[in-house]
Amino acid sequence: MVETHRGVALPGRPAPRRLGAVKRSLEWVDSKLAPYLYIAPFFLLFIGFGLFPILFTGYVSLTDRDLLSPGAETFTGLANYRELIADDYFWNAVKNTFLLMAMCAIPQLVFALIVAHVLSGIVRLRTMFRMAVLLPNVTSIVAVTLIFGQIFSRDFGVINWFFGLFGVDPISWQAGDWSSRLAVATMVVWRWTGYNALIYLGAMQAIPKERFEAAAMDGAGMWRQLWHITLPALRPTIAFTALVSLIGQMQLFTEPLLFDASPGSVSGGSARQFQTMMLFMYEESFRLGHMGYGAAVAWVLIQMTFVLAAIGYILTRRAAAGETK
Amino acid sequence: MRALRRHFAVAGSVAVTAVVLAGTGCSKTGSSADKSADKAAAPAAAAKAPDKPAEPAAKPAEPAEKIKLTINNFGVFGYKPLYEEYQQSHPNIEIVESVSEYNSQHSNLINHLASGSGAADIEAVDEGFMAQLKARPEQFVNLLDLGAAELEKNYPPFKWQSSISADGKRQIGLGTDVGGLAMCYRTDLFAKAKLPTDPAEVSALWPTWEKYVETGIKFKAAKTGAAFFDAATNLYNGQVFQLDKAYYEPGTNQVIAGSNPGVKAAWDLTMKAIEQGLSAKLVAWQPDWVTGFTKGSFATITCPAWMNGYIKENAPTTSGKWNIAAVPNAAGNWGGSWLTIPAQGKHPKEAYELAVFLTAPTQQIKVFKSVGNFPSAIPAIHDETVAGFKNPFFNDAPTGKIYGESAINLKPQFQGEKHGPIRKAMEDGITRVEQGRQKSDAAFAQSIKDVARAAR
Numbered sequence: 001m002v003e004t005h006r007g008v009a010l011p012g013r014p015a016p017r018r019l020g021a022v023k024r025s026l027e028w029v030d031s032k033l034a035p036y037l038y039i040a041p042f043f044l045l046f047i048g049f050g051l052f053p054i055l056f057t058g059y060v061s062l063t064d065r066d067l068l069s070p071g072a073e074t075f076t077g078l079a080n081y082r083e084l085i086a087d088d089y090f091w092n093a094v095k096n097t098f099l100l101m102a103m104c105a106i107p108q109l110v111f112a113l114i115v116a117h118v119l120s121g122i123v124r125l126r127t128m129f130r131m132a133v134l135l136p137n138v139t140s141i142v143a144v145t146l147i148f149g150q151i152f153s154r155d156f157g158v159i160n161w162f163f164g165l166f167g168v169d170p171i172s173w174q175a176g177d178w179s180s181r182l183a184v185a186t187m188v189v190w191r192w193t194g195y196n197a198l199i200y201l202g203a204m205q206a207i208p209k210e211r212f213e214a215a216a217m218d219g220a221g222m223w224r225q226l227w228h229i230t231l232p233a234l235r236p237t238i239a240f241t242a243l244v245s246l247i248g249q250m251q252l253f254t255e256p257l258l259f260d261a262s263p264g265s266v267s268g269g270s271a272r273q274f275q276t277m278m279l280f281m282y283e284e285s286f287r288l289g290h291m292g293y294g295a296a297v298a299w300v301l302i303q304m305t306f307v308l309a310a311i312g313y314i315l316t317r318r319a320a321a322g323e324t325k
Numbered sequence: 326m327r328a329l330r331r332h333f334a335v336a337g338s339v340a341v342t343a344v345v346l347a348g349t350g351c352s353k354t355g356s357s358a359d360k361s362a363d364k365a366a367a368p369a370a371a372a373k374a375p376d377k378p379a380e381p382a383a384k385p386a387e388p389a390e391k392i393k394l395t396i397n398n399f400g401v402f403g404y405k406p407l408y409e410e411y412q413q414s415h416p417n418i419e420i421v422e423s424v425s426e427y428n429s430q431h432s433n434l435i436n437h438l439a440s441g442s443g444a445a446d447i448e449a450v451d452e453g454f455m456a457q458l459k460a461r462p463e464q465f466v467n468l469l470d471l472g473a474a475e476l477e478k479n480y481p482p483f484k485w486q487s488s489i490s491a492d493g494k495r496q497i498g499l500g501t502d503v504g505g506l507a508m509c510y511r512t513d514l515f516a517k518a519k520l521p522t523d524p525a526e527v528s529a530l531w532p533t534w535e536k537y538v539e540t541g542i543k544f545k546a547a548k549t550g551a552a553f554f555d556a557a558t559n560l561y562n563g564q565v566f567q568l569d570k571a572y573y574e575p576g577t578n579q580v581i582a583g584s585n586p587g588v589k590a591a592w593d594l595t596m597k598a599i600e601q602g603l604s605a606k607l608v609a610w611q612p613d614w615v616t617g618f619t620k621g622s623f624a625t626i627t628c629p630a631w632m633n634g635y636i637k638e639n640a641p642t643t644s645g646k647w648n649i650a651a652v653p654n655a656a657g658n659w660g661g662s663w664l665t666i667p668a669q670g671k672h673p674k675e676a677y678e679l680a681v682f683l684t685a686p687t688q689q690i691k692v693f694k695s696v697g698n699f700p701s702a703i704p705a706i707h708d709e710t711v712a713g714f715k716n717p718f719f720n721d722a723p724t725g726k727i728y729g730e731s732a733i734n735l736k737p738q739f740q741g742e743k744h745g746p747i748r749k750a751m752e753d754g755i756t757r758v759e760q761g762r763q764k765s766d767a768a769f770a771q772s773i774k775d776v777a778r779a780a781r
Contacts, residue, residue: 068461070439089778153612155622174611175760262608262756264453264749270756271763286432288746288779289457 061295080296093280101249103185112196133194145258152183180274187255203237239319243312253278393419398449399430403696438464444667446676451662460742462495466666469496471677479702486737498663499684500701504629505728506657508650514624518547527650534653541603552605555623558752563627564591566657573741580780583773596765606759629659630699630728637718649722656734743780750775
C-alpha cells in the first residue's frame with residue numbers, strides 16, 4: 001500500500017498549485033482513498049462473515065444460552081470455561097484431535113513426497129497421472145467415508161477378509177481405541193495425499209535440473225537424489241504443507257462423524273474413542289442445545305489454532321531462511 | 326421407498342416412542358372409530374366440495390386473496406396428489422412443497438426456529454425430534470387454539486400425547502403416520518432350530534421379554550450359526566418403550582433414568598441376553614448390519630412398519646424367508662411424524678386447515694395405498710384396506726393388523742426435552758458391554774453419568 005501511494009502521488013507533485021480544487025480532491029481520492037476502496041470488498045466480507053461470527057461466538061461463550069431459546073441467555077462470565085477445564089470429555093476430544101493430527105499429517109506428507117518424487121520421474125501420460133492423484137481429493141467426502149466404513153466393517157469388510165486369509169480373527173475396527181483412530185486416519189490420508197503431492201511436484205520442478213544431473217554423474221540413485229537434493233530444496237514447501245494440514249486437522253469432523261453410523265451418534269464411538277474437538281462442539285451445541293458451552297469449545301479451538309499457526313509461521317520462516325543461506 | 330430414507334429418519338435422530346403426561350392419558354379410542362372418521366374427514370370433505378355453502382369448515386379457511394402456503398417435509402410423504410385435490414377446492418391457495426433428507430429437514434427447522442425466520446408454514450417433524458421441539462411449544466402455533474381438540478379422539482393416546490407440551494395445554498402437531506412395532510423373524514432359521522414358524526405360534530413363544538430371551542437361549546442351543554437378534558440396543562429399547570415412565574418423572578424436568586426400576590430391569594435383561602451370546606453385536610445402520618439381513622446373521626429383529634420396506638429393499642433375495650410376529654407385550658412404536666405450524670408463519674389459520682386435510686383419516690388411507698406409510702389415525706388403522714393388508718414379501722404376514730394393534734395398545738409415556746440424548750447415552754453403555762469394553766455395572770454407572778450430563 002505504501003508503495004502504491006508513492007508511485008501514484010509523487011509524479012503529481014511538481015505542479016500542485018495550478019490544479020483546481022476538484023482535480024486536487026480527485027487526486028486525493030485516487031491516491032489516498034482508492035487503495036482502501038480496492039481492498040474494501042475483502043475486508044467487508046471478512047468482517048461480516050469472519051470477524052463478526054468469531055466475536056459473537058466469543059460473546060455467546062460467556063453466556064448460558066439454549067439453542068432454541070435465543071435471546072433468553074444469561075451472562076455467566078467465564079463459567080463455561082471453568083466447566084470446560086474440568087470436563088474429561090473435552091480433554092478426551094483434545095487428545096483425540098492431536099493424536100489423529102499426528103496419525104494423519106505425518107503419513108500423508110511422507111506419502112505425498114514419495115508420490116511427487118515418482119510422478120516427477122514419469123514422462124509418458126504425465127497429465128493423466130497428475131490428475132489421477134488428485135481424484136481422491138475431489139471425491140465427495142461422504143462417499144469416501146461410507147466406502148471406508150464398509151472396507152473397515154467387522155463381518156464383511158475387505159480388510160478383515162484379507163487378514164482372515166492368514167487366520168487372523170475379525171477385528172471390530174470401530175470398537176477399539178486405536179483401530180478406530182487408524183480407520184479414520186486412513187480416510188484422511190487417502191484423501192489428502194494426492195493434493196499435497198501436487199504441491200510438492202510444483203516445487204520440485206523449480207529445482208535446477210543441473211543439480212540432479214551432477215548427482216547422477218556422481219552415481220547417486222533416485223532415492224539418494226530425493227534425500228540429498230529434493231528434500232533440502234523443498235524445506236519451505238514442506239513447512240507450508242505441514243502447517244496447512246495441521247490446521248486442517250484441528251477441524252477434523254466429517255470422517256469421525258460418519259464413521260459412526262449408529263442412530264444420531266455424534267459421540268465418536270460408544271466410548272468417545274474417536275470424538276474430535278469439532279465433533280464435541282457439535283454435540284454440545286446442536287445435539288444437547290448448550291450453545292454457550294459449545295461456543296466456549298469453539299473459542300478454545302480458535303486459540304489453539306492460532307498458537308499452532310504461530311509456531312508453524314516461525315518454523316516456516318526459519319525453513320525459508322535456511323533455504324536462502 | 327420411504328423406508329430407506331426413513332431409516333435415517335430414525336437413524337439420524339435419537340428418540341423413539343411416545344411422550345405423554347401419564348396423568349392425562351385418555352382412553353376413549355376403539356369403539357368410536359367410525360364416528361370419528363366422519364368428523365375428521367369433515368374438513369376434508371368440505372375441501373373437496375367448496376360449492377356446497379352449508380359446509381362451515383371450508384368457508385373461514387378460504388382467504389380473500391391468493392396466498393402461498395409452504396410445506397417442508399422429508400423422505401416420502403406422498404402428498405403430491407393431495408395438494409392438487411386441495412388446490413382445486415381452494416383456488417386462492419397455492420401449495421409449495423420442499424422435500425429434503427431427514428437430517429437436514431430437522432437441522433434446518435431448528436436453525437430457522439433459533440433465528441426466528443425462514444421456516445415454512447407447515448413443517449414435518451419426526452418422532453426422533455418431537456420430544457426436543459415440544460419442550461419449546463412457544464415456537465409453534467398451539468393447535469388447540471384453532472380447534473384441534475376435536476381431533477384428539479382420532480389418534481391412539483400415545484400419538485396425541487407425544488406432541489403435546491409438558492403442561493398438556495399446547496398441542497403442536499397433527500400425526501401423519503406411525504411406525505408401530507412387531508418382531509420380524511427368519512422362518513428358515515427358526516425351522517433349523519426346531520422352533521415353530523407360524524406367526525401365531527411364534528407370537529405365543531414370547532408374551533413377555535423374559536420369554537423372548539428364553540426363546541433366544543433355546544435358539545442359540547440349536548447352533549444354527551446365526552445370532553438370535555441383531556443388536557442388544559433394540560431389545561433394550563423395545564422394553565423401555567412399554568414402560569409407564571422411562572427417563573423423566575412424568576410432567577416434570579426431573580430425570581429418573583438412574584433410579585427407575587423399570588429402566589434397570591430392561592438393562593439387566595438386556596445384559597443377560599448379551600451374556601448368553603444372543604446378540605450379533607451389530608450396530609444398527611452400520612454396513613455389517615445391512616449386509617446381515619441378506620446373510621442371515623440374525624434370526625429376529627424388532628421391526629417397525631417402515632422396516633418392512635427397508636428389508637425388502639436391502640435384502641431382496643430373502644423374500645419368503647421372513648415372517649412377522651407380535652412384539653412381546655404386543656405394543657410399541659418406532660418412528661412416525663407430525664405436521665407442525667411454526668409460530669413465525671404468516672398464515673397459521675390456512676396452514677392449520679391444510680394440515681387437518683392432509684392428516685385426516687381419508688388422506689392417510691390414500692397415502693398408505695400409494696406409498697405405504699402406516700396411518701396414525703384410528704379410523705384409518707381400522708379401515709379395511711389398512712387392517713386387512715398382508716405383505717407378500719413376509720409370507721403374507723397380516724402387517725396391517727399387527728402394526729395397527731401395536732400402535733393402539735401402546736401406553737403413552739412422558740418424554741422430556743433431552744429424551745433423545747438420554748436414550749443415546751444408555752444405548753452407548755449397552756454397546757460398550759457388547760463390544761467388551763466394559764462390564765455391565767461400570768457401563769451402567771457411566772451411562773447414568775452421561776445421562777446427567779446430557780440433561781444438565
